[in-house]
Each structure stands twice: as structure tokens, then as C-alpha cells.
Amino acid sequence: MTHRLKPAVVVAPASADGVRAARMEDVAAAAGVSMKTVSRVFNREPNVREATRSRVEQIARQLNYQPNTSARSLAANRSYLVALLYDNPSSNYVMEVIDGVLDACRNAHYNLMLRPIDYTGAGHVEAVAELVAQYRPDGLVLTPPLTDDRALLERLQRLGVRHASLSARPGNAQLGASLNERRAAAEMLEHVVALGHRRIGHITGHRDHGARAWRLAGYRDGLRRAGIEFDPALVIEGEHTFHSGVEGARRLLGLADPPTALFAANDDMAAGVIYEACERGLRIPDDLSVLGFDDTPLSQQIWPGLTTVRQPSRDMGRIAAEQLLLEIRGTGTGQVVQVPYQLQLRRSLGPARQP
Amino acid sequence: MTHRLKPAVVVAPASADGVRAARMEDVAAAAGVSMKTVSRVFNREPNVREATRSRVEQIARQLNYQPNTSARSLAANRSYLVALLYDNPSSNYVMEVIDGVLDACRNAHYNLMLRPIDYTGAGHVEAVAELVAQYRPDGLVLTPPLTDDRALLERLQRLGVRHASLSARPGNAQLGASLNERRAAAEMLEHVVALGHRRIGHITGHRDHGARAWRLAGYRDGLRRAGIEFDPALVIEGEHTFHSGVEGARRLLGLADPPTALFAANDDMAAGVIYEACERGLRIPDDLSVLGFDDTPLSQQIWPGLTTVRQPSRDMGRIAAEQLLLEIRGTGTGQVVQVPYQLQLRRSLGPARQP
DNA sequence: GTGAAAGCGCTAACAT
């Protein structure tokens, strides 16, 4: 007994459009080939004559055929889904990464799933495991600091889920994109020193982020090359938030002999520094130069414009997803791609105030 | 001939975990019930004895059973997918909306699909139609100005796809969330007037956004109530971007008799106003008060803090998705929910400068 | 309140 009507047999209005969507069977029938051949065409498999291929493609277009993703997933045991896991430190950053990953996914006809994760929360590893069990993403993209979360990485390994990472610590990722943050920070420092600054403060990133160590090391490299002795009193622990930038500035600007320039490990904190400097009536850059890192949209929306290191987050998201998809689709071998940085000079940086 | 092994029969290591994921059949067997009963439990259908329900649930937990979404989708002819369409005017805004929608989706075990759309681009309606054909989302969430895109709305209607909207023009949505923007703007104006301002400029939103008319009308309401004559020379067309805020401020502050307060139709433009004012050496709020709308994170990251209308974008995203899901799941009747606004007073607003 | 069986639309394995 047949419970459901086959449109190939009975044409019945089923959607609001008045016509049921075409299935692979319909295309196959119209093209005079088997379903398997249509399947081959749509999956770009070999062993289809060119003439057959183009005929199938034309018919499919005529019938406005769109493969049903659920059926494909079920039969092929793939989800055609990539999940992006992020712990939202800065919505500007995340949004750019999303844009890039989305770009790569759309090109590959993959779908993107988003999952905000609180990596400090208990059970965040379990939450990811559950996501994997339920949706079976073909791969994951991780942003810092999830990229370096030992427990999470081990679990992913056990689950056999591939992942690509942005700015992961070396060894924690085989796939993804990263940037030589240490060299970038050093270069920024050299530039600042060249403008006559000798007392340069630093507000670090959060301890769980690899970026903290790299940017701090770059800061020290820059000082060393200039022959400036490292002064621990000028380094404050931040945690990537605007508020921690304000706090850091408060402490550094409250010193008896305050710095003439402040290098924050990201733009949000740099914005906090500018805010606090303004509160104190300091003029930027006359009284204080401020430097950031990332070049998020924020750096152009505050006054004065923020001098920062341009990190191509959108590209990094796209590249990481591309490397992942290479492996997923078996069309190549993914790697960790180094992307270029660039000093973005804006008006928050000026010559050192003369003593 | 059997091509694939059934784990219920043969236990074979299939995943890296060493154990194949449990299927509904396994749960049914272990609980001594039929698959249909397990299905009923998982879909919260009626007609299951409480004892049976809890036994099934316990077994499922023991076996770590997670329903396979692809199989569910295929069989039920639903995608368990909601797509969010947005034309990215401000990444802060979009990110908040995403967060809210995601929240609602996760609660309902729905997946979210993102689709940035350039509504000015040719073929954007076709792009959406293709997305619908391929992924068959059970519903869409639209953000302005897509909420009021005639061609798009008509197409969705024909395709029979439900949608919920944020801040849609009345009549363009049956589902979603909105805010009385006109009243909010008027209230803001009254507050500004109470501080002695008489010449108050306005930079409008983009013409394609309903918000433009509402916020402009509120601005005029506020002036009228204060008995201040509307001066068209004080209104500049903006387009929601930081840059258009800078431009608008440039023109208004260049007037012979410049305004003492500037109300921008969103925060990004207000940040542009502050930027331009600083460029001119004006002190805020002493020389110029600046007002925004939305209360995105940006309004707290600039100096001085921006006085603005708090629009709960995250809640609006969540609520819109909830209304949509009510209809999708047939568990209720969705509507357009009015959400509250709130004046967010910060230091960019002060008493009018005495002439 | 519960179950049996058909079938959703596709791909995998095996044939030809």
C-alpha cells in the first residue's frame, strides 16, 4: 500500500507555488538516464560523458531542480555543515570571522552553524560533544581561545572531528590561518620608538589567548632592539575588554612617571585607554599616543583614529574554512596559512612629548 | 544482499570513539518498545504513558542517543532550520540580533542559517529563492530594510515561506518584534529640549529603512511639543554609516548659526558626529550635545559616552525567532511583539551652551 | 496508548 503519492505519477499541488519541487528521479526520467547519473553530475564525479552531463544540467535547470540537502546528508553520511565555535570577546572580530567563514562555505555549498561557547563555563566540552553528536558537522572552525583549549581539543580528537583554527598556538592546529603577531607587535614598537617614545606601556591580552604571549614578546623585542630596558611596572594584565583597557590606563597613567605611549593588545582595550585619557583631560596624541591591535571597525569610529596592526580577520576566517573544506572534500591537503599584517597608522600616534 | 551493517546486529567500531552512535532502533530495543514510541517521546507527542516516557528517556540518556537531524528532516519534510537574512549596516547590530535568534533556535532545537544579502544588488530575490529551494528553511527572520522589500516579500509569499521581521513597517509582517521608535525619538527630544536646547539638528536614517520616517517623525513631534518651529535646514539625509554621520555633522556644524545638539538616527552616525566635532575642536557636551539611537556597544566605547535610545536588539532577535517558531511548530499563534525602549543617558548630552 | 510497515530523496556498493 502506498502512503505517499509520487509526483512522477500523480501531479498534485503541494507547495504554495502550485508545483511540487522536482526530485532527482524527475530529472533522471526527463533526461532519459538513471538517478545515479544525475547524482554523478551534481557531485562532479568522473565517468560521465560530456554530452550526458550537459543534457542533465540543462534539464535540471528547466525543472528548477535543487538537490535536497537532508536526503543527501542522510545517504552520504555527511552533514554538509561546518560549525563555527567562538567565545565572543569582541563582536566586531567575531562578525568579521563569520563573514569570511560564510564566504568559504557558500562557495562550497556548505552550510554554517554558529555556536557561542563560554569556555570558562563548566560543561562547555560536553556542549560541543552534544552538538557534534546531533548535527554531525563535517568540520569545526575554532577561534581563540578555544583553539588552545586542551580538554576540547582532546575530545575533538577522540570524536574524530576535523577542525581548523584561527591564531592557534603552534601544534594545536594542522589547519587554519595565523599571523606573525610577535613580529607585527615588534614592528609597531619600532615605529613608536622612532617617534621618540622611551616610556611605552603595554596592556596585555588575556592569559588564555596565545596572542597575549606573542604580542607581549613583540613588545619586548621592539624595546630590546631600541636598547630600552624592559620595565615590568609598565605592563598591565588586560583581558581584551574595553573595561580592562580603561583599568589598565588608569593604573599606568597614575604612575609618578607615566608612559608617553600605550600599546594595548587589542583595539577594544585601546579604545578604553583613549576613553580614560580623555577623562583625564589628556590630549591624544600630544600628551599620549595610543596603539591597538586588530584593526576592527572600532578603530576608525573613535576619535582620534587608532593606530593599530591590521589583522585580516575576515580573510583568516575564509582561509581557515577553505583549508578545512579542502580536507573534508578530499580535494587537497589543508595547512596553516600565514597571512600578512600591516601597520595601520592613524592619528592616535604622534611624536613623544618633549620633557 | 546487505550492503551496510546494522549495529543492532553486528557491533563494529565505526567512529573514532570506537562505538557507532546509537539510533532510535537501539533505544527502542533496549526499552522494549517500538521506534514509534521513542519517536513520540522525543517529539513530545501525546499518548505516551508517563512510565514509558521516563523509561525511554533514561535509556536514551544511557545510550547517549541523539536524534539524527538529517533523517528527521527527510522523513518529516521539515528542515529544522531558520534562516536569518540581513543586509549588514552595522556589525554590532547584526551580531546582537544573531545572538538573540540563536538563543531561540537552540531552545527549540532548531538550527540557524545566516545569509548576508545586498538588497541593492540585482538578483537578491533570486538568491533567496535559491536558498529556500535548496535548504528549505522552515522560516526566515528578516532585518531592515529587507523587512520592507516589496519584491522579496511577494516572492516569499508565493514560495509559501513564513517569515518574522524586526522593525518592519506595519502591514509588512505578521510576526516579529518592533519598538515604538517614533515615541522613543520624541521622548529623547523632549529631554534635550528640557536642557535648554532650541536648535537641534537631525541626521536621518537611510530612505529604505522604516526607521528613517519614524525617528524623523519623533524628532518633529518633540520639537512641536516644545513649540519649536521645524527648520528643514537642520535635517540632513544620512544612511546609517559612520561616514554619513561625519558628513552630516560637517554640514550642520558649518552653518552660520549651528545647532547646539545633534540627534543622529543611529549610533554609528552619532559616533561620526562626535568624530567630526572633535576634529573641529568642539568640546562635548559643552559646545555640542550628541544623541544616538540603538545603544550598540559602540555607544559606550567612544568618549564621551553616547546618550542614546536603548533598543534591545538581542531581545528583538530572540522574540522574532520565538514568534516564528511558535507558528512553525504549531504550538501557538505568533504576533508582532512591541518591546520597550529606554533613554540611555550618558555624557554626550549636557545643558545648552548659553549664547 | 502502542506498534508495523512504508517511504522521505538521495548515495553507496556492486553490476554491467
Next chain:
DNA sequence: ATGTTAGCGCTTTCAC
């Protein structure tokens, strides 16, 4: 180079 068939894991329909 192309076709045949079983089956992916669930929900639906209908029977009990």
C-alpha cells in the same frame, strides 16, 4: 560510461 538496488534513520499513516 551507466544502471540497479539496498539502505541511510527517522516520521508518517493506519491498525490495533
